[in-house]
Amino acid sequence: MNGAMEIIKNVSIDWKQKKAQLAALAQNSLPYVRISPEARSYMESGVLDDLNEGHAPCSPRYLLPDYAKFIKQGSRFLDLKPPADLYEAITALQILYNFVPSVTGLPVFLGRIDELLEPFSESVTERECRNLLRNFLIYIDRTLPDGFVHMNIGPQETMIGRLVLELEKELKKAVPNLSLIINEETPDSFLALAAETALVTGKPYFANDRQIREALGDNYGIASCYNSLKLGGGSFTLVRLNLKQAAEKISGVDDFIKHILPDIIKAQCEIINARARFLVEEVRFFENSFLVREGLLDIGNFTSMAGIFGLFECVEQLTGGLKVGRDEAANQAAVKIIEAGAECLNATEGAYCYGTGGRIGFHAQSLIDSDVEVTAGVRIRVGEEPSIFDQIRIESRLQRPFNTGVSDIYVFDSTAQTNVAGLLTIIKGALKNGIKMLALSGSDSELVRITGYLVKKSDLEAYHNHEQMREDTVQLGANSFITQKPLARKVRSVD
Numbered sequence: 001m002n003g004a005m006e007i008i009k010n011v012s013i014d015w016k017q018k019k020a021q022l023a024a025l026a027q028n029s030l031p032y033v034r035i036s037p038e039a040r041s042y043m044e045s046g047v048l049d050d051l052n053e054g055h056a057p058c059s060p061r062y063l064l065p066d067y068a069k070f071i072k073q074g075s076r077f078l079d080l081k082p083p084a085d086l087y088e089a090i091t092a093l094q095i096l097y098n099f100v101p102s103v104t105g106l107p108v109f110l111g112r113i114d115e116l117l118e119p120f121s122e123s124v125t126e127r128e129c130r131n132l133l134r135n136f137l138i139y140i141d142r143t144l145p146d147g148f149v150h151m152n153i154g155p156q157e158t159m160i161g162r163l164v165l166e167l168e169k170e171l172k173k174a175v176p177n178l179s180l181i182i183n184e185e186t187p188d189s190f191l192a193l194a195a196e197t198a199l200v201t202g203k204p205y206f207a208n209d210r211q212i213r214e215a216l217g218d219n220y221g222i223a224s225c226y227n228s229l230k231l232g233g234g235s236f237t238l239v240r241l242n243l244k245q246a247a248e249k250i251s252g253v254d255d256f257i258k259h260i261l262p263d264i265i266k267a268q269c270e271i272i273n274a275r276a277r278f279l280v281e282e283v284r285f286f287e288n289s290f291l292v293r294e295g296l297l298d299i300g301n302f303t304s305m306a307g308i309f310g311l312f313e314c315v316e317q318l319t320g321g322l323k324v325g326r327d328e329a330a331n332q333a334a335v336k337i338i339e340a341g342a343e344c345l346n347a348t349e350g351a352y353c354y355g356t357g358g359r360i361g362f363h364a365q366s367l368i369d370s371d372v373e374v375t376a377g378v379r380i381r382v383g384e385e386p387s388i389f390d391q392i393r394i395e396s397r398l399q400r401p402f403n404t405g406v407s408d409i410y411v412f413d414s415t416a417q418t419n420v421a422g423l424l425t426i427i428k429g430a431l432k433n434g435i436k437m438l439a440l441s442g443s444d445s446e447l448v449r450i451t452g453y454l455v456k457k458s459d460l461e462a463y464h465n466h467e468q469m470r471e472d473t474v475q476l477g478a479n480s481f482i483t484q485k486p487l488a489r490k491v492r493s494v495d
């Protein structure tokens with residue numbers, strides 16, 4: 001009860017945040033889903049963890065409803081008819097967002113918004129369209145205040161997509177997170193606008209449509225930080241593996257791959273499958289959600305996610321100090337470890353993971369605020385990045401096995417604003433080389449991408465002055481600013 005009283009008396013958070021923390025406290029007072037003593041020992045040591053999902057989950061971690069179907073048919077549960085114009089379409093989406101659960105309590109996926117709204121764009125004037133979209137983005141920022149709330153646009157250029165980028169550049173808000181899906185149909189003019197917007201706001205992500213479609217098929221979305229998942233589906237759970245900690249007291253890459261990694265991944269899969277079965281078989285989420293009844297979710301599109309992080313430090317420890325991005329032997333060791341991890345994962349059945357062929361999805365996890373002296377996913381340690389082209393080459397090799405989310409971040413100096421053509425060359429070259437997802441930003445931007453989400457520098461300052469903050473991710477970002485040093489990323493120029 002002392003924990004509950006501390007939450008109630010915490011003056012740094014508002015009443016909604018208090019309710020969420022009290023709910024999490026109650027959830028974690030329940031017994032953990034049934035796992036073996038071996039799996040539990042890995043969790044207790046910190047080698048594995050479930051990213052604060054709770055001992056007994058009541059809904060999947062991430063949901064990507066089929067918003068296009070919702071727009072087409074309306075909703076009996078919400079008493080909504082199919083929208084007839086842009087006003088009704090935006091209102092319908094605003095209503096539905098409040099009924100989409102996730103691990104954060106807020107929707108982590110808002111849809112491929114230009115595809116959803118473009119058919120209604122001719123129902124209003126362009127000026128009305130801009131005003132409606134501007135208010136829509138303000139609504140999202142104010143009522144869904146979390147950096148993991150994610151919207152997609154592209155690959156085709158549309159009026160809605162262009163307006164979203166223009167308005168994001170104008171509003172300069174951390175919410176929503178945004179991805180631009182790119183393929184051969186994406187015109188340079190649209191990509192240039194996205195690059196200009198990213199230099200100011202740190203978004204959108206640039207997502208490689210071809211690479212993601214090869215892994216998931218045509219119908220997918222980018223959710224939360226940068227998770228690639230099927231539309232009409234999602235992920236039951238995400239359990240992650242700390243490669244740095246797993247490699248402690250181990251000598252040699254081959255010994256780690258042969259004797260350590262398979263046992264840990266076996267335990268990781270056990271925890272993941274136990275949580276997925278609990279949701280399906282005991283909570284019976286798919287028997288009781290109106291999102292399923294109305295066809296907006298289908299268990300056939302779901303998977304679970306096995307995350308990894310700390311590859312840089314893992315290799316450094318196993319090789320006696322060699323560094324990924326600097327030493328080719330370290331690069332080769334990193335690729336070998338990741339490929340071995342993927343092989344172990346693919347050898348194990350994933351409970352109800354129909355959306356990824358019966359196997360658990362592989363994910364490069366982006367860190368949380370309590371992670372100290374460890375690097376996100378398969379990235380190179382902040383401040384030790386090689387030249388941008390060398391970084392792209394090694395990251396493209398490391399990103400290859402990940403089918404449910406991986407990304408890298410590049411920061412450019414202010415001169416990039418005068419050489420957008422050069423920036424496009426880098427973006428297109430990275431995607432051609434096999435990078436699945438990348439983010440870029442300007443070094444002088446007010447918005448900083450922590451590891452996967454964005455936070456405003458001024459909000460961090462206000463938080464440290466003990467002001468209550470609307471966005472849940474500001475607190476995470478404040479701690480991560482200290483532990484993960486995002487401002488120490490190497491700043492690039494565009495020659």
